[in-house]
Amino acid sequence: xxxxxxxxxxxxxxxxxxxxxxxxxxxxxxxxxxxxxxxxxxxxxxxxxxxxxxxxxxxxxxxxxxxxxxxxxxxxxxxxxxxxxxxxxxxxxxxxxxxxxxxxxxxxxxxxxxxxxxxxxxxxxxxxxxxxxxxxxxxxxxxxxxxxxxxxxxxxxxxxxxxxxxxxxxxxxxxx
Amino acid sequence: xxxxxxxxxxxxxxxxxxxxxxxxxxxxxxxxxxxxxxxxxxxxxxxxxxxxxxxxxxxxxxxxxxxxxxxxxxxxxxxxxxxxxxxxxxxxxxxxxxxxxxxxxxxxxxxxxxxxxxxxxxxxxxxxxxxxxxxxxxxxxxxxxxxxxxxxxxxxx
Numbered sequence: 001x002x003x004x005x006x007x008x009x010x011x012x013x014x015x016x017x018x019x020x021x022x023x024x025x026x027x028x029x030x031x032x033x034x035x036x037x038x039x040x041x042x043x044x045x046x047x048x049x050x051x052x053x054x055x056x057x058x059x060x061x062x063x064x065x066x067x068x069x070x071x072x073x074x075x076x077x078x079x080x081x082x083x084x085x086x087x088x089x090x091x092x093x094x095x096x097x098x099x100x101x102x103x104x105x106x107x108x109x110x111x112x113x114x115x116x117x118x119x120x121x122x123x124x125x126x127x128x129x130x131x132x133x134x135x136x137x138x139x140x141x142x143x144x145x146x147x148x149x150x151x152x153x154x155x156x157x158x159x160x161x162x163x164x165x166x167x168x169x170x171x172x173x174x175x176x
Numbered sequence: 177x178x179x180x181x182x183x184x185x186x187x188x189x190x191x192x193x194x195x196x197x198x199x200x201x202x203x204x205x206x207x208x209x210x211x212x213x214x215x216x217x218x219x220x221x222x223x224x225x226x227x228x229x230x231x232x233x234x235x236x237x238x239x240x241x242x243x244x245x246x247x248x249x250x251x252x253x254x255x256x257x258x259x260x261x262x263x264x265x266x267x268x269x270x271x272x273x274x275x276x277x278x279x280x281x282x283x284x285x286x287x288x289x290x291x292x293x294x295x296x297x298x299x300x301x302x303x304x305x306x307x308x309x310x311x312x313x314x315x316x317x318x319x320x321x322x323x324x325x326x327x328x329x330x331x332x333x
Contacts, residue, residue, distance in 0.1 A: 031212075038205075038212040039244040040198055043251070055256050056328045064247050064260065069213040069240070081216060089229070092216035110230050111217070113239030115312070117264035118247075122329035165332045172266075 002148045005106045005141050005175075017135040018100040020159075024074035027128045032062045039063065045123075061123035067158035067167050068118075070130040071099050099132050099156070104139060106150055106175055114151065114172030121165045129161040137170065150175040181257045184286070184293025184318040193253040193281040193297065198245055200276045200304070201237055209241045237271035242310050246299055249279040250314045258318045259326050265299070265312030276304035281314065292326060293318045 025031070036046040044051040045061050052060045073080075083090040089109055124130055137153040152173040158166045199205070203221065210220045218225040219236055226232045243265060250260040271277055278301065285296035295318055301310040317326050 034212040038209040039241060039248065040205075041244070041248045043248075045256075056325075063244060064251060065244055069215075072214050084216075084218075091225070091230075092218040092222075113267060115239070115264070115266035115310075116243055117262070118243075119262050120260060120330070121332055164329065 002141075002143060005108065005148065005150050006139060007105075009105055010139055013102060013104060013136050014139055015136065016101060018133055020131045020133050021071070021099045022129055022131045023070040024072055025070075027062055027066070027070065027124045027126050027130060029060065029126045032060065032066065032126065035066060035069070036063055057123060057125075059125060061125055064120045064123055065118060065167070066124050067130050067132070068116075068169060070124070070158075071132065099134050101134050101136060101154065104136075104150075104152055104175075108148070108150060108175035110176045112174040112176065114174040116172065117170040119168040121167065122160070124160065124166055130158055130166065131161070132156050132158045144176065147176065179255050181255045182253060182318060184288075184295065184320045184323075187283055187286055187293075187295055187318065189283050189286060191283045193249065193283070196245060196249045196252065196279040198277045198279075200274055201271065203235055203273050206235060206237055206241075206273070209238055213240065215240065232270065234272045237273075237275070237277070239267045239310075242267070242271065242277075242301055245277065245279050245301065246310065246312060246314075249281055249299060250297070250316055253281065254316045254318060257326060258316055259328070259330050260314065260316050261330060262315040263299070263312065264314070265310050267310050269307050269309040271301070271303050271307075271309045274304075277309075278302050284313075288320075291320075291324050293320050293323075 134156040137155045139152050141148050141150045154171045156169050207221050219230050220238055223235050226235045254260050281297045281299040284298050287294050295316050297314040299312050299314050300308055302308050319326050
């Protein structure tokens with residue numbers, strides 16, 4: 001019998017929602033450049049000012065899924081890398097799925113990205129203040145080929161400073 | 177811009193969309209993405225950790241990177257007059273350093289709603305070892321010849 005990781009404490013997290021959280025930095029052109037270069041997409045709407053201005057966007061925009069990664073560690077927040085040298089099991093990422101959601105107390109050591117479903121409504125622009133609101137939609141376990149897999153489904157809505165929806169995402173995290 | 181626009185009128189079920197290819201991927205490509213998004217998950221740059229601790233064959237290409245390649249596939253196809261609305265994907269296998277990654281898509285359904293042309297697609301990533309590492313679906317909106325512009329921002333349900 002596999003252990004049951006979906007304890008009452010875990011079940012209570014399902015449906016838990018955060019307030020709006022704002023990214024620590026506004027959308028910066030340099031961040032857009034590093035991003036489009038790293039995904040190897042040189043679409044002119046990300047960097048050619050005059051060409052982008054002539055499109056429906058009216059100027060440079062960020063890649064469609066940029067908001068998913070807009071939330072960085074704010075200055076002054078604890079440095080998770082301090083744990084790397086002292087904790088051989090630490091994988092470099094904290095287990096606070098979503099933004100401001102409480103950690104899921106499940107002692108499985110490995111984390112995988114299971115997939116995502118996104119809906120795009122508008123592209124972020126330089127200067128935008130991206131905000132997000134996240135919710136644990138479901139947490140459940142399944143028997144996999146090599147043991148138990150725990151699926152954590154987090155729904156996040158991303159908006160700009162005017163409250164206009166940029167993106168909705170349903171992310172699947174897998175613990176094993 | 178002078179990109180050629182694809183119109184709903186010209187799309188048929190079964191039609192393939194132009195592929196997008198990336199790679200061969202190296203640890204440097206993976207590290208560049210991890211750094212650009214400040215993701216310090218060790219399975220993407222610390223081979224000893226990936227292999228010995230997480231029992232992976234090597235460092236692995238980030239799922240978060242792969243989703244942008246699929247998004248790019250769809251975005252490029254719909255052009256500046258269409259809208260890549262919904263994209264969903266499941267990661268089924270790993271992509272590793274050395275892999276050449278091909279994003280592909282195929283039209284599965286077309287329909288009209290509110291004067292706009294909707295197209296559903298099956299999409300995926302295939303690597304040079306013949307593995308389908310990622311599968312998914314997309315829903316996009318294309319303009320009709322002589323029809324209304326696809327609205328931007330796209331209206332929220």
